[in-house]
Amino acid sequence: MIHVNEISKMLREAADALEAAIPQLEKPNEGVRLEDVRIVLIRKSTEGKREAVKDLITKYGAERLSDISPDAFVALLREAEAL
Numbered sequence: 001m002i003h004v005n006e007i008s009k010m011l012r013e014a015a016d017a018l019e020a021a022i023p024q025l026e027k028p029n030e031g032v033r034l035e036d037v038r039i040v041l042i043r044k045s046t047e048g049k050r051e052a053v054k055d056l057i058t059k060y061g062a063e064r065l066s067d068i069s070p071d072a073f074v075a076l077l078r079e080a081e082a083l
Contacts, residue, residue, distance in 0.1 A: 008046050015043040032073040038065060040080045052083050 002010075018039045041053050056079055062068045068076060 012046040044083045
């Protein structure tokens with residue numbers, strides 16, 4: 001059986017692995033995808049910033065990340081990384 005404390009660590013490791021697998025975002029801003037934003041938000045959530053992540057999604061007029069317009073991904077990603 002997996003303990004709750006282990007789940008947080010597992011999620012953080014998975015987010016780090018996914019982030020490392022994604023090409024660096026030094027490319028033009030049009031390259032930011034939903035998955036790029038999702039990875040950063042998952043990492044921030046596991047770092048104890050779950051409410052801040054929820055507030056950020058709400059700030060962009062959505063209840064879920066998938067409801068946010070791709071045009072907002074660059075700005076959202078920058079704000080998420082700054083949390």
